[in-house]
Amino acid sequence: MxxxxxxxxxxxxxxxxxxxxxxxxxxxxxxxxxxxxxxxxxxxxxxxxxxxxxxxxxxxxxxxxxxxxxxxxxxIQPELAEFLVPKLLAYLQIYFPFFFFREVKTGVYEILFGRWPSARTFGILDVIRIEFIFNDPVINELRDFMDDPSFVQNRDDQLKELHRANRIYAGKPGIVSEQSMQENQTEILRLQKTQAVLELEQEQIEKHFGSFSHFLEQAGHLYVDYLNFLNKEN
Amino acid sequence: MANQDNSFAQLAIFQQHLDLDSSRVAALSHALKRFLSAQNPVDNIRTIRDLMQVQLQFGPLAEFAPLFRFDDGFWLSELFIKLLSFKDNDFFSTLDGQNKLSVGLRSRILPNFEFIFVPAAIAAGGFYLQEANLQIRILYFDICHQRLFIEPNGLLALFTSEIGQGLSTRQLGLTIQTLNDLAEVLLEDQFVLDLNLIQMENDAQLEINKADLPVAVSDKLFILAQANQVDIVALDDGFLLNLNSSLKLYFTEVVDRIGHAQWRFRVSDKDDSETFLSVLLKYAWFRNWYWDNIQDLQIAYRDEFFLG
Structure with a gap:
């Protein structure tokens, strides 16, 4: 009791x-x-x-x-993100003009680098946390291309080797040679396309940030920079 | 005496030929007079058609022939000159260096070329206008069925020939403008036209012959654009090349109900003065891409009229 x-x-x-x-x-x-x-x-x-x-x-x-x-x-965060995103995108258009954003589902925005054909997806924009969530393999490839001379050299060597092989195949007519040449040609095209995309990305990074590391640093400050921008606007 | 009789008989035949030729020449002269006095494009086309008909019906002149070197091609040349005069365009002339009439069309804008009409060896009949020395056909013209079709590869071949390469943008522009002027006048007589790659309108779409472009071809376009520092933009339905601040080239697709993609080019500029041909001529890298992949990129044209 x-x-x-x-x-x-x-x-x-x-x-x-x-x-x-x-x-x-x-x-x-x-x-x-x-x-x-x-x-x-x-x-x-x-x-x-x-x-x-x-x-x-x-x-x-x-x-x-x-x-x-x-x-x-x-x-309610997906809808909240949709409410917040126009303002954030207007800001990003000024400071990261090479990024384009595609809503893949409500409130989720995929980051595209550039508007050229074969533009790569760089990851996701977290509108609620004001953060870029970059796709590591993609961003690492760009870093290597911009900062690691051996990466570029390897690519060049690969291309040279494929062209050299094709010159040899061209001198030996036959079905096997033609197939090998075609395969090499496809690989050459793939490498050239990747290189063209990386060159365009590099061009934009250098134009707007000077270097890859500075770009990454600024991208990491997005939360602070954007909110300070809003603060000043108020 | 017998020989003398024979020569008189020959002279009698000659005299009959002269009579016949005279009546034919009189008819030709009459037809020519009507052509020269025709006041509008439709009358000009009709009278030159009548004149050609007179020539055709009467057959070759028996005795006057050496005096008349003007064939149907010549009359068509004269027609082109007269039709262009309605647009105040004096691009073509049939006068040679000595100011004498010649068979071919010449232009002070294209001093190293001469264009002649040659009969088309196809069932439809008609004529090709071709460069006399290079034998490159640039258009098909049929006055009876009222048709004018541009031969896209011919024009491109002409202007990328050794002589053509030396032409300035102004020379090329005036040539394209002249063919457009001519087409505009022919429209007054309900001609069927295919101006193909010399269309100047920004909304002119140039469909390519084949459907379903291989990805490798568009990949090459992207790689070359990047290598030549031309801004290329991916669109939902294809690509946009910003060739310069006022010249854009669209390369887009329309997908049909069964999933086949029909690709097309469109040139847009602020004055409506650029054409797909001028783009091909201005940008060698783009032209090379077009030629290298011509099997996949050939612009649709009236190829059935350009056989042989």
């Missing part, structure tokens, strides 16, 4: 706590709703991840996270 009474008291004591927790959630949702209706992008991003915002933008050392609140937005 005493035990039951104690439990009842404990439960009653929880009411203020629960009220408080629920009020926090209501306050949070009210705030984010207001920020959306006022197109207050900066506040939206702060509410989505206050610890990151305070740390990166306000430079607070030990900011408390608000995941228990921002988790509530998880189910």
């Amino acid at each position: 005493t035990k039951q009474l104690n439990l009842h008291l404990v439960a009653e004591n929880k009411i203020p706590l629960l009220n408080n927790l629920i009020n926090n959630k209501i306050d949070y949702l009210t705030s984010i709703k207001k920020a959306i209706s006022e197109s207050d992008y900066l506040s939206i991003y702060e509410l989505l991840d206050s610890a990151r915002f305070n740390e990166k933008i306000r430079h607070w050392q030990h900011a408390d996270p608000n995941y228990f609140l921002s988790n509530m937005t998880e189910t």
Whole structure:
């Protein structure tokens, strides 16, 4: 009997706590709703991840996270991303003009480098976290092409070898030689196409960032740079 | 005495020939007079057709023949000159260096070329206009069935020949403009036209003969464009080449209901003055790509009229 009474008291004591927790959630949702209706992008991003915002933008050392609140937005994040993306894309068009974005499903944006044929997909733009999530093999290939002379040399050697082999095949007419030549020709075309794409990517990186490392560094600062841009705009 | 009788008999025949020739020449003269006084394109075409008909019906002159070197080709040349005059275009002339009439069409714009009409050895009849020395056919003309078709490869071959290569952009432009002027006048008489790669309108589409372009061909275009620093853009339905700030070349496809892709070229510029031919002539890398892959890229044309 005493035990039951104690439990009842404990439960009653929880009411203020629960009220408080629920009020926090209501306050949070009210705030984010207001920020959306006022197109207050900066506040939206702060509410989505206050610890990151305070740390990166306000430079607070030990900011408390608000995941228990921002988790509530998880189910609406695709639509939220669609709301946030036009502003972000307008910014990216200025600072990363060679990137183009294709919505592959609601709120998910694929990054295309360039508008030329065979333009490569570089990864995904995380609109909620304001981050480029690059596809490692693709970006590594560009880094090697731009920064590793042996990578380019290997490509050149490969091409030379294929051309040399074809000259030999041309002197030995026959079905096998013709097939081998055709295969080599296809490989030459593939290598040339890849090289053309890499050259175009390099051209753009050098034009806008000077070097690959500077490009990567700037791409890594997107969250801070974009929010500072919004801050200045406000 | 017998020999004398015989010579009189010969002279009597000669006199009869002269009579016959005179009546034919009078008819020809009459037809020519009507042509010279014709005031509009339709009358000009009709009167030259009548004149050619007079020549055809009467057959060769028996005695006057050495005096008349003007065949149907000559009359067609004269017709072209007269039709172009309606566009204030004096590009062609049949006068030679000594200011005498000659059979071929000459132009001070293209001083090293002479164009002559030769009968087309096809069932449809008609004539080809071809460069006399290089024997390159540039167009097919049929005055009876009212047709003018450009031979795309002929024009390209002419302008990329050893002599043609030396021509300036202005010379090429005036030539293309002249053929367009001629087509415009012929339209007044309901001619069927195929101007093919010399169409100047920005909305002119040049379909290629074959469907389903091999990927390797478009890959090569991309590689060459990049190597020649030409901006190439991927479109949903093909490619756009920004050749310069005001000249664009579209190479796009239309997919039919069973999935076959029909590819086409379109040239767009701000003055509506550029043509696919001028693009081919200006950009050697593009022309080489076109020639190297001609089996897949041949622009559709009235090839049945250019046999042989």
